Amino acid sequence: MSARWQELVADKKLRQTASIPKIWLITSPPDSVLDVRKVPDECGLLTPKEVVITNTIEVQTILANLATGKWTSLEVTLAFYKRAIIAQQLASLVNCLTEIFVERALARAKELDEQLKATGKLAGPLHGLPISLKDQLSMKGLETTMGYVSWIGKYAERDSVLVRILYEAGAVPFVRTNVPQTLMWSETYNEVFGRTLNPANRKLTSGGSSGGEGALMGMKGSPLGVGSDIGGSIRIPAGYNGLYGLRPSYGRLPYAGATNSLEGQDSIPSVLGPLSNSMSGIKIFMQAVSASKPWLKDSLARYAPWDASQYTLAEHGGGKKLCFAIMWNDGQTIPHPPVIRALEMTKNAVLAAGHKVVDWQPYKHKEICGAVYSIWTAGSKEDYASVADITGEPVLNTMEIEAEHGSAPNSFLPHQENVTAHKLWQTQKARTAWRQEYLEHWNETGRVTGTGRPVDAVISPISPYGGAPPHGKSRNVDYTAVWNGLDYSACVFPTTRVHATLDMKKSPHQFLNERDKTHYSMWDPQTFWNAPVSLQLVGRCQEEEAVIAMTEIVDAALKKQQVSKL
Template sequence: MSHWSELVADKKRRQLESIPQEWLISTPPENVLDVTGYAETCGLLTFQEIQITNTSVDVLLGKLASGEWSSVAVTTAFYKRAIIAHQLVNCLTEIFVERALARAAELDEHLKKTGHVVGPLHGLPISLKDQLSIKGLETTMGYVSWIGKYAEKNAVLVDILIECGAVPFVRTNVPQTLMASLWPETFNNIFGRTTNPYNRLLTCGGSSGGEGALVALKGSPLGIGSDIGGSVRIPSAFCGLYGLRPSYGRIPYSGALNSLEGQDSVLSVFGPMTRSLGGLKTFTKAVIEAKPWLKDPLAVRKKWDEEEYKLADHGYGKKLCFAIMWNDGVVIPHPPITRSLELVKAALIKAGHTVIDWQPLKHRALGDMTREIWNAASAEDYKVTTSVTGEPIITSMMIAPGPAVNAPFRPSKDGISAYQLWQVQKKRRDLRQEYTDLWEATVLETGTGRPIDAIICPAAPYAAPPHGLNRYTNYTTVWNALDYPACVFPVSTVDPAVDVKKPAHSFVDAFDKSIYDLYDPETFKNAPVCLQLVGRTLEEEAVIGMTELVATALTH
């Protein structure tokens, strides 16, 4: 077998050749950090293509259904903008222009002949994280050892998207191993590093970082990421997007590649990432109404519940009670995060809702248990995969050598026994019961006659940090451990004039102090600030509905 570096060189060559040469642009110098506006000034996009790529998912679907915009035109516009995005932040893996445009042409012909759309996502280009298998394409998932492995069939979710009328058109970059809680950033030995469009010195997050950067640059109207410890929500938060982490089994996973396969205690889930909140509902409803449980044995048999979306169990959206978690008792958030929580609290009170404080229950233990479960055999999992080519396992996300920075989750050389794993899983089960009891007990505080409707909390203790310094994922990982659906939503951006560094607080421990020391307002300048809204297991419809309610309150 060729040396792993030769396999990488060949893959990169083939990727470059897949880009239409007329779509290559003159890129800005490295010292231009914010590239969010570059696509519209570089000269590649027409006026209509700029208009198309600035349009929200729901409006796009309306224009596609009416025939005002063809799928070929919409797919071409987003494809060109995706290629621009790739040249700016290195976000793509698989590029298959002819195949996608042929699919778009078929959809246009169907609409022309029948007058009807193929499905609820008719003509919509959708980008996919590089683990969703597409027949005939490689899915490397950041592993050199998987170069040359061509999928024999689509993942179930891809089949459903096609059935719904969507146009899969690119796949996006991920970290080696895919485990966001190992390195919640996006870098691998094949495609390299993906950077943040708002500031290319900052990380876009991971593991769905390619999706986050692409959607932020309007190179895709809607992307699909996956989330086992925050992999949808962290990139969404760092790139200023809406992103949904559903409960286990609500969105089908069968046929997709993954790390730690066979570990079925804390599962990875697929979820949408988009700039328009309506896109979350459109995607989730379309996939669920396709009855994924008939194609994936692990998919939950639960139909889309429109009454739940209208918040039937939450007073139909009138006078809700939200709990704000200001910190998790382990790491105190940076000033922009706290300011955003205060903004949301004020907006909700102004809108007539009640806000109380949430006291986190054993969040450190929940995070530690989750990592113990993953750690049981992760070192062997990565070793088996990389041994095929001998590629090195990445040990740092830093751009340049510097002081050692420990990963938040590093594969152990020695896993625990099956019996020990069972004990950890039992503790997690018991903590889930404790959390349920705590949530129910809030009925005594809310004044609504029911427990709190949702928790609002940080998605990370900071905005997007410099590369290699995203070291803490518990603000997302605990909800994976509890299997609570959570939706990230944008609130603000870091403003050095407002978000000044606060005097040192009473530190929880040395790690909390290291996060405090990381904050410098100028370093984080202009970075998006997002929060997340957390609901209860399998309550995706209500989580989307309540996030819409919060977003509306913030704009009034």
Template structure:
């Protein structure tokens, strides 16, 4: 039995390699070349037309050219398929590759447009990549487990059905960590996905394959899932926009997942893109298909233009943003603090020139307690689940996601022996009580905003640091507290780590064992020994609104993003 999982890995890797057109293979740079973002344009595989298509940053511009017939669905799909294969060779980001199926669908769409003069839905002809979890009929959703090889989906996930109805073209699925439950992307089946800006750094997780692919422009729009930061952390690490709705807004039905059945902590489905307009287009398209008719857990709430117009937030004419400088547990990395100051300065300046923006400081409330409760809920039965997922084939559970070889043993996602149903109920009861206390805490900010309303949205770190070296990303509470609250949270790019940050390290961090310090001083959070490690790494921040405020959070993110662009120009 000990060798069963190895045979499954060999079979899957063989089939994956066979799915790649042989004339799309390139010369991969040596490992000492860490930034591979320029390789797709320089490798010679993509034509000028294909580069024009794949370098188009705005999803709506791609859709417009497709609708007008300036670009055919076949040529757009072929261009992104080719660039996705290049990206995969550079950073190991793909799991399923189905070029022929995608091109056949694209040809159908082109014929329909030519015959009728109409598009099939709001995403007509747009290639959309998917995190490996999403079931597509006839394909595997291995979710990072060698043990899941050979499990072919019998039907499409609800979201895949909706994408098809909207005219989108799925063409690849992307890598994630073994078990799904971590913010590094590595497994024994496909291996590690690395960050294209610096291959010595993590691409994040669990949607790390998706974000690495999009960062290399191998996809104009991707879909991930987020249980504790799995969309937002890799989006921040790769300089992208990533959007986590509340858990019941978009369909999750048909996704293969860990902790399935744990209804007190649900994963959320959301889009990732270089294009902020693409985020909006995706949300409107999917919600417009009434996903509650395909997934019984989805809230039957149509897209609300009044909420997008910020009708409950003063009509957007006098917004109050709160800056969360830290969560009361871990002080953020210096470039994160600099990004927060950039945002605060830009918003304050906008307020002075007539946008009437108010900026206050956010006081985090019991974030450590939220983290402890989430750990308890997640670990209540996860040990039994991971054992059930792997023991039949003898697949070992990784004990870390670092670079060193990992022997079989306790999973990197720490597990216990399980707890009673009663003890789980007590954790869930405590979480519900904390949610009420946090609601009251937010409501009470009406006394400091000066707008007659509580704070409209919170802006804070998406991670305690920029992308870390592999295996060093050890703190996730900046994102997962918002999952516990089921708040809407989205990430937007702000800046990059630069020498200004490094000079700060040299002055102020001499003699310290790491750049991030737990304020209780009980332990040290080590990121890296070499400050040059982070140079050039993207820095993103997170904007947070309350439950089911997707339209409002999207609009406020657009406002903040626009203010930043006006203040600083293009940032990434």
């Protein structure tokens, strides 16, 4: 064992603090201020132009201004960097960052500006755009701790494949963002960097495992970011922070060179995907990475150029009259009132836009999720310990604030013991059979849609919680993990916020099980005050372009409905 793990943490925090320009520090608001999203606009650190830049949520607009020279990459990167540091604020605001490398990023931005001025040519489709990265995406010369004390001091010798692609596309990676230790949590806390908070209400979680990305985006501290998703780790933080986030199918984006947990478990792989405050960010990211031919750079990336015919919904009636299926619950847990309201809002919006809606009957969601969790936990205990034992740091088994550094029990994902290869094969075999059955279940909906084809997409909650729950309480990932088990593409979109009057506690329903009863008793609109509420649009396997297009349609319908009510 090397230095005591606490000493390694203290040194890492000192180095992180030293990487922050002191002139960018502000006086943080008191803990009583729960919604801190306006702090960057009002604190006085950002110039009026920087406020305009960072409040421009459409990535396509930022790129257009960079391409024409209206904005330079240096001033755009500087603006977002300052806003990201405000969000960080030495852990006192939302605490979303891990690696901070100001000089490297600003030098890259300056180089791109000089290239454009000298040649008149853009470096690529993401020319000059700052991009944040989850603390898995290795960058040469930087540590990638991934929430483990034991990986402090482990410097990457080369960039991961996706980072190389982003550089080739002209992007400016500028910060890396916080994750939970092991990644296998729907919240974000670790012994190295601490807990990440939700900027809409700091008493609530930012989600996980891409929780740093979610909180940073929620503060508009980055225009576009990269997360990963093995059971909801893009979609849950996107949903909890009112963002857009895409979970592609396996192999669509290159993972080579990134750090990870559960490496070698390839039945349900983790996937990388974008988060943004705009759908244009999601689309542009996927187009740019697809154009780089990642299948020639990562042996596990599948051949998948951007499919224009899929994006124009050629197999979905051209998008003229779609049929969406609403999944009101998964048969295991009834969502809290704001989620039901969000589903009703979305249903009304797509109907008003001329599309059709049917109800979705979940098929064996309990069994599929059970298989997913069994596959994850077959070797998880040994996997986590193999890293933590290097320094003797504790493997966290709770995200409760009261139990930080402690050992309070948590039933989220108990480890399995002595799982034989044959037993694991049987779980994987069952999961494969259920994927086939689910395909047939989807196909059978063609009898009720009236369009001559099965439902085009399913609109589902991202979790049963009425927005982001309090810290330590995000323990149900069934609504996202089921789609990982099926490998369906899914995109999160924001809908509304918790409303004290509209989302009052309802009379008890007929509980589906004890877990559902416990979940019902948890709801209190004051506890979830101001929490963003989001949904996900789920397409079939490898339907990323179609999912993006249909999410754009639903998002536009929702916005039109909201404007009409003003």
